[in-house]
Amino acid sequence: MGAEMGSRPRGALALRSFREGDQVAIARLFNQYLSGFAGPRPMTPEAWRRQFRRRSWNGPSVDEDRDCVRVAERGGEVVGYAVTDYRPFEENTAAIVQELCVAGDRADEVAAALLEDAERRARQRGRQVLAVQLSPDDGLAERVAERLGFRSPGKDAGVFMAAVVDLARLLKELEQELSRRLAQSECAGWTGTLRLRSQGQTGWLRIRAGRVSAPRSPKAARADITAEVHPDALPLLVFGRCSVRWAYLQDMLSVEAADRGEALRLLDALFPRLPIYLPRAQWW
Amino acid sequence: MSGERAKAAVKLDRGGRWTRVYAESGGRDVSHLMYARFPFQAGRGVVNMAGVGGVATEPEHRRQGLSGKVFARAMAAIKADGYSCSGLYTATSIVAHRLYRRFGFVDLLQHRPACKLLDPEAFAIGVLGGWLKQDRELNLRMTLELRPHRPLHLRVSGGMVAVAKRKPRRVDLTLRMAGETLIALAREIVSFDEALISKLVEWEGDEGLFERLAARLRRRGSVVYGG
Numbered sequence: 001m002g003a004e005m006g007s008r009p010r011g012a013l014a015l016r017s018f019r020e021g022d023q024v025a026i027a028r029l030f031n032q033y034l035s036g037f038a039g040p041r042p043m044t045p046e047a048w049r050r051q052f053r054r055r056s057w058n059g060p061s062v063d064e065d066r067d068c069v070r071v072a073e074r075g076g077e078v079v080g081y082a083v084t085d086y087r088p089f090e091e092n093t094a095a096i097v098q099e100l101c102v103a104g105d106r107a108d109e110v111a112a113a114l115l116e117d118a119e120r121r122a123r124q125r126g127r128q129v130l131a132v133q134l135s136p137d138d139g140l141a142e143r144v145a146e147r148l149g150f151r152s153p154g155k156d157a158g159v160f161m162a163a164v165v166d167l168a169r170l171l172k173e174l175e176q177e178l179s180r181r182l183a184q185s186e187c188a189g190w191t192g193t194l195r196l197r198s199q200g201q202t203g204w205l206r207i208r209a210g211r212v213s214a215p216r217s218p219k220a221a222r223a224d225i226t227a228e229v230h231p232d233a234l235p236l237l238v239f240g241r242c243s244v245r246w247a248y249l250q251d252m253l254s255v256e257a258a259d260r261g262e263a264l265r266l267l268d269a270l271f272p273r274l275p276i277y278l279p280r281a282q283w284w
Numbered sequence: 285m286s287g288e289r290a291k292a293a294v295k296l297d298r299g300g301r302w303t304r305v306y307a308e309s310g311g312r313d314v315s316h317l318m319y320a321r322f323p324f325q326a327g328r329g330v331v332n333m334a335g336v337g338g339v340a341t342e343p344e345h346r347r348q349g350l351s352g353k354v355f356a357r358a359m360a361a362i363k364a365d366g367y368s369c370s371g372l373y374t375a376t377s378i379v380a381h382r383l384y385r386r387f388g389f390v391d392l393l394q395h396r397p398a399c400k401l402l403d404p405e406a407f408a409i410g411v412l413g414g415w416l417k418q419d420r421e422l423n424l425r426m427t428l429e430l431r432p433h434r435p436l437h438l439r440v441s442g443g444m445v446a447v448a449k450r451k452p453r454r455v456d457l458t459l460r461m462a463g464e465t466l467i468a469l470a471r472e473i474v475s476f477d478e479a480l481i482s483k484l485v486e487w488e489g490d491e492g493l494f495e496r497l498a499a500r501l502r503r504r505g506s507v508v509y510g511g
Binding site for chain 2: 119128167170231
């Protein structure tokens with residue numbers, strides 16, 4: 001929640017239900033928010049619209065109920081939206097705000113307006129409980145929800161799990177992104193070969209002239225740096241859910257290199273901690 | 285059981301977007317899962333993730349290792365299909381979480397619902413009524429203090445729960461908790477014992493009645509809370 005926007009629309013905030021065509025602005029907001037995060041792929045307006053066509057187990061349908069998507073406008077521009085499922089359980093006692101995405105420099109105000117609106121509508125429909133799905137890195141949503149009296153029941157409920165099935169292939173897919181990260185770091189001038197190993201899987205990174213390539217089997221199987229990653233830490237590290245330092249201090253990462261400090265800085269640059277955003281309704 | 289186990293054959297069905305992996309026994313699909321392409325973004329890079337879902341086993345075929353067999357076949361197929369990684373949604377409280385850990389899955393993100401009670405009275409009656417409907421012999425006057433809401437004075441009798449209009453002169457039991465704790469108990473995000481130990485729930489009054497109430501709460505099944 002809280003995408004950056006170039007322009008700053010002025011005027012009063014107005015809320016309304018979903019209208020055909022809103023998917024263009026909604027997908028734009030969603031994608032702006034996503035950039036820099038680990039999470040689902042950028043959404044096209046068509047894909048977003050398709051997703052909410054029919055009601056599924058993990059999401060409502062805008063065709064059945066236009067109110068399940070509420071749009072916030074300021075100065076004629078869409079600055080936020082909320083997706084609320086008003087009947088997530090059979091007993092129809094609860095409603096859940098599954099997705100809340102806002103933009104602009106008054107994002108708190110938009111988020112609060114959308115949440116208050118969801119609460120009003122949930123009350124009108126006789127719901128006894130309103131829940132908001134919060135992602136751990138969504139500080140704005142958490143802050144706004146808390147201010148409005150929402151409280152976490154204490155324990156985590158849903159969990160997204162990931163496994164690396166082919167490390168070499170994964171590194172190949174991330175070549176461009178790794179080059180970009182390297183270019184922005186203090187290790188941009190580093191040259192050499194890095195070998196990543198984790199429980200029977202090996203991946204190679206060749207770094208030359210600021211570019212990262214991930215050959216399946218390098219010509220010379222000699223590595224300047226070898227990083228051995230505990231299997232429990234591998235998905236966390238490659239998807240940015242833990243820092244290299246954390247894995248190292250937890251004994252989940254060991255490094256063989258002539259200069260271990262330099263090796264850790266390079267790994268830090270290639271695998272930084274990333275915020276993650278994965279609204280449950282976006283899964284599938 | 286071991287005979288059943290030997291009979292189940294694990295098969296793979298590539299139909300449309302989803303690939304279905306299932307164990308067949310007696311001509312029936314008794315344990316299955318599905319996977320499909322779910323591109324996952326890491327910064328500005330996108331990786332080819334296989335999204336796994338629909339993991340289920342028929343109740344009478346559980347505890348025979350079938351889901352493990354299905355999962356092993358699926359993971360081999362996912363790798364052979366050219367995926368670099370796999371992801372799935374689940375809950376830490378369910379047995380399957382241990383199965384996923386065995387196959388190298390790690391918790392990447394935990395969703396935390398933040399809740400608000402909109403109608404504490406109706407919710408409390410519904411929840412307590414559900415818990416106590418089997419106990420027709422239980423008669424008590426209780427006060428339920430749900431922070432930050434007003435205390436509710438309840439009468440429990442014949443398996444029914446009703447709100448008393450006035451505060452009764454004698455209260456058998458007082459339960460104190462935050463509104464979100466009642467939601468967590470109702471959705472079984474926390475167990476009653478856990479809530480007591482961590483002082484999320486406090487009580488005073490008749491110990492015998494409290495134990496009877498607690499026994500009802502401990503006997504409940506498992507429900508996953510989520511969107």
